[in-house]
Amino acid sequence: MRRCHLLIPVLLLAAACGGDDDPAPFASITEFSPESLDPTDDAADDLTILLEYRDADGDLGDGIAEVHDCRAEDLVATFDLPAIASEEAVEDGVPIEGMLSIVVADVGDIPTDSRPPRACEDLGIDSVASGESVFCVVLIDAAGNAGTGDCTGTVTIATP
Helix, strand or coil: CHHHHHHHHHHHHHHHHCCCCCCCCEEEEEEEECCEECCCCHHHCCEEEEEEEEECCCCCCCCEEEEEECCCCCCEEEEECCCCCCHHHHHHCCCEEEEEEEEECCCCCCCCCCCCCHHHHHCCCCCCCCCEECEEEEEECCCCCECCCEECCCEEECCC
């Protein structure tokens, strides 16, 4: 029992020391919906991705979010991010964190490439089955620093 008490502070210290000074923004997808899309129905072909973000130097605002559809290399939706921190906070490098909601509208039915795009492979997606996809989000701050990103689980894409 004493061993557990010693282990917990060590784990907390390791977590507190990891990566906080990295200027690249961190993203972690917390939720996505729906789990099934129907490209033939305009009311059922939009994917909403909710993610947590952290940026050690506060300049994520005015950057971009790239959403990679892992079915094909050229399926990337780019979203301009609004200013998040004040100009003073960005100049002072004040860390920021929060939640972002991204809507990928009008997901279509397209053929799946033989291998996922590089951005998806870099995040551990080895393959995507026909009739399915995974969507990976990479945040890029105003200075051009790209975070490692994160991916949704499998999303079913209805085929006619």
